[in-house]
Amino acid sequence: MVKVVKFNIYKYRLPLQSEFRISFSATSYTEGLIVEAFDENGRKGYGESSPSSKIVGTTTDSALGIIRKIAGDILARDLSPWEAYKQISSSVIHNGDAKAAIEGAILDLYCQEINQPVYKCLGGYRDFFITDMTIGIKSLDETLMDVQKYLEEGFTQLKIKVGEGPEKDVAKIKAIRERFGYDFVLRVDANQGWTFKRALKIAKELEKYEIELIEQPLKYWDLRGIKALRNQTSIPIAVDESVHTAIDAINIIREDVADVINIKIMKAGGILEGLKISLLSESAGIKNMIGCMLETRLGITMAAHLVGLTENIVYIDLDSDLSLRQDPVKGGVEHLGGGKRKIPNKPGFGVVIDKSQLQLVETIEQGRASEYF
Structure with a gap:
């Protein structure tokens, strides 16, 4: 079981080596969110949201709002990975990238506690x-x-x-x-x-x-x-x-x-x-x-x-x-x-996350949320 007591949400905007173009879009950078979750013992788990407005229907800003909602729904609850999955799935429809970020952080924490890689x-x-x-x-x-x-x-x-x-x-x-x-x-x-x-x-x-x-x-x-x-x-x-x-x-x-x-x-x-x-x-x-x-x-x-x-x-x-x-x-x-x-x-x-390349945009703890932008 995992009980998350705090979330930090970071934003990144990173340059690509060259422009990446497909049939309906082109970009020279990537932008997304990294979720950092803390359990009661101070362990940190990480997950990522990589939004796509034309595939998933999300942007970095909309994903942030969904992550905020899901984080609030599961904060301070004892959850197994599949219980967390059910809670995350039922919190909102669609928004797969935001769901993946929260789930990833929880799986990371859970498997650290068991001392095994996630796949094992x-x-x-x-x-x-x-x-x-x-x-x-x-x-x-x-x-x-x-x-x-x-x-x-x-x-x-x-x-x-x-x-x-x-x-x-x-x-x-x-x-x-x-x-x-x-x-x-x-x-x-x-x-x-x-x-x-x-x-x-x-x-x-x-x-x-x-x-x-x-x-x-x-x-x-x-x-x-x-x-x-x-x-x-x-x-x-x-x-x-x-x-x-x-x-x-x-x-x-x-x-x-x-x-x-x-x-x-x-x-x-x-x-x-x-x-x-x-x-x-x-x-x-x-x-x-x-x-x-x-x-x-x-x-x-x-x-x-x-x-x-x-x-x-x-x-x-x-x-x-x-x-x-x-x-x-x-x-x-x-x-x-x-x-x-x-x-x-x-x-x-x-x-391991180099936070010097990230922007902390929000901290979510029980009873309060702090925005940094």
């Missing part, structure tokens, strides 16, 4: 995995330079963001394969950027280039279109924005829409809801991918512990921290190079 504490089995590296929408020359760079660094799996139209999207993949060959995994992600006609044309063209999967080709709500596309191409289809929670996953499974369901804990509301999605998917014979927003290493560490819990997550895209110019989070999941990542055998998430 919850019954997991693996501490090593390989992630892909994502390349945003760039010019063809810039894309080829990035592919060369990451292959030279030892990455064996790459994900290419697309959504510029049939000619540019196909030409980019064709150029990658012609220059660098087929000795590495290649995935593409349209982030809802295609119409059905465009998606079918592009998918047919891409079949010759050994694409492992196409992620979210159509709008998140167009399940009929995604299913129709899946039935007309040999490339596996993954859904991302179409699935936030286990309820969404049930709809995908029931309607036989996709081959792969992408889990993001910032959409789902935390590790435990992500685990539910994975167990449902596994029961239905559907594999999982796990992805990220633009989290620091804390959010990536949280997601990594979900990877450690289930063998059904076979496609891994946990790389956002590798794109930051600076990261206030030390420890946590390690990057050994070339996409190889290892969860350390440390209690909880095993992270």
Whole structure:
């Protein structure tokens, strides 16, 4: 059981190494919140919120308000992880990133008390995995330079963001394969950027280039279109924005829409809801991918512990921290190079936070809340 007696909420705004562009947005920085929870013994647990107005429907300011509400609901209560999950889930609908931040801090505290890493504490089995590296929408020359760079660094799996139209999207993949060959995994992600006609044309063209999967080709709500596309191409289809929670996953499974369901804990509301999605998917014979927003290493560490819990997550895209110019989070999941990542055998998430890179915006204790902005 965990009893949280105090929360500190910190804001971060961190530069990326270069602009990151997808089909519907572009940014040169990432902004979010880190929650610090204290238990009765003075231990500290951490969780992260990485908002996205166009995917989760949240901003940093709105996430702060939701975190404030959830924190007030669970403050000074003795809760197990699953009791906390139920309380957090029932506090508000949607707002997955805010829920994930609170849940993460509680799981961190709980597993520190048991003296085990989170994934082991919850019954997991693996501490090593390989992630892909994502390349945003760039010019063809810039894309080829990035592919060369990451292959030279030892990455064996790459994900290419697309959504510029049939000619540019196909030409980019064709150029990658012609220059660098087929000795590495290649995935593409349209982030809802295609119409059905465009998606079918592009998918047919891409079949010759050994694409492992196409992620979210159509709008998140167009399940009929995604299913129709899946039935007309040999490339596996993954859904991302179409699935936030286990309820969404049930709809995908029931309607036989996709081959792969992408889990993001910032959409789902935390590790435990992500685990539910994975167990449902596994029961239905559907594999999982796990992805990220633009989290620091804390959010990536949280997601990594979900990877450690289930063998059904076979496609891994946990790389956002590798794109930051600076990261206030030390420890946590390690990057050994070339996409190889290892969860350390440390209690909880095993992270250390450099608060000099953060702004304290609020403290919540029983009977009072203090704002610092």
